[in-house]
Amino acid sequence: xRILVTNDDGIFAPGIRALAQALAPFGEVTVIAxxxxxxGMSHAITVDRPLxxxxxxxxxxxxxxxxxVDGTPADCVKMAVHGLGLRPDMVVSGINIGENLGTDVxxxxxxxxxxxxxxxxxxxxxxxxxxxxxxxxxxxxQVVAELFQNNLGLFKEGWIPADGLLNVNVPxxxxxxxxxxxxxxxxxxxxxxxxxxxxxxxGRLYYWMTGGRELEEPSDLEVDYYAVKAGYVSITPxxxxxxxHRLIRELKPHxxxxxxxxxxx
Ligand code: MN
Numbered sequence: 568x569r570i571l572v573t574n575d576d577g578i579f580a581p582g583i584r585a586l587a588q589a590l591a592p593f594g595e596v597t598v599i600a601x602x603x604x605x606x607g608m609s610h611a612i613t614v615d616r617p618l619x620x621x622x623x624x625x626x627x628x629x630x631x632x633x634x635x636v637d638g639t640p641a642d643c644v645k646m647a648v649h650g651l652g653l654r655p656d657m658v659v660s661g662i663n664i665g666e667n668l669g670t671d672v673x674x675x676x677x678x679x680x681x682x683x684x685x686x687x688x689x690x691x692x693x694x695x696x697x698x699x700x701x702x703x704x705x706x707x708x709q710v711v712a713e714l715f716q717n718n719l720g721l722f723k724e725g726w727i728p729a730d731g732l733l734n735v736n737v738p739x740x741x742x743x744x745x746x747x748x749x750x751x752x753x754x755x756x757x758x759x760x761x762x763x764x765x766x767x768x769x770g771r772l773y774y775w776m777t778g779g780r781e782l783e784e785p786s787d788l789e790v791d792y793y794a795v796k797a798g799y800v801s802i803t804p805x806x807x808x809x810x811x812h813r814l815i816r817e818l819k820p821h822x823x824x825x826x827x828x829x830x831x832x
Pocket of ligand 1: 575576605606607663664665676677
């Protein structure tokens with residue numbers, strides 16, 4: 568199995584090293600990641616300047632299979648497939664430091680790299696460690712290794728469809744403290760946005776976008792936030808049919824018209 572490993576925290580982040588090393592036993596791993604952090608870049612691509620891709624000795628054991636791109640996570644996946652001509656069987660993105668739950672997936676570079684795989688017809692997995700600080704990365708690495716160990720045959724048979732990805736979030740706990748694995752749906756609890764205004768040393772205002780979710784006690788373990796809050800690994804299958812199907816039926820009688828301009832009057 569050919570596995571493409573990427574991330575949004577950059578090629579020097581500890582999470583991608585842990586991921587590449589965890590996946591090495593399961594196939595031929597190539598690492599292509601941004602040269603600097605690209606968190607929150609979502610699905611941005613670089614079309615207004617040239618891209619550079621350099622082989623780099625950033626991860627022990629991957630000397631000839633590790634590249635950095637001075638672009639976004641989605642750029643990296645495109646470069647792997649259309650720049651280097653790789654034909655990966657899977658794209659695995661992460662291990663991100665910080666959860667990607669609920670609406671986070673819309674902003675996440677980690678998840679978008681996986682989406683780019685899906686758009687290119689390659690099944691994908693995104694892996695994130697809950698919490699903003701580097702903590703128990705080894706737990707996330709072990710969870711990924713076990714996911715592949717236990718399901719490698721199924722992965723090879725196309726068990727994750729080429730139009731789907733698995734969004735995996737691992738609580739920042741020691742491995743034995745994990746409660747288990749839940750297959751979940753994305754939560755839709757509101758993110759409480761906050762913009763902090765501060766002053767720089769010259770007295771000028773600057774702003775820092777921040778915020779978070781105030782979660783109640785875990786009630787529905789089928790929802791990604793609550794599963795991780797209760798100590799489970801959350802695995803949400805995601806696909807990207809963004810069409811609002813029910814509304815098509817509702818809108819058709821009201822909005823559809825023929826071609827002739829006269830009918831519009
Ligand atoms: Mn990140």
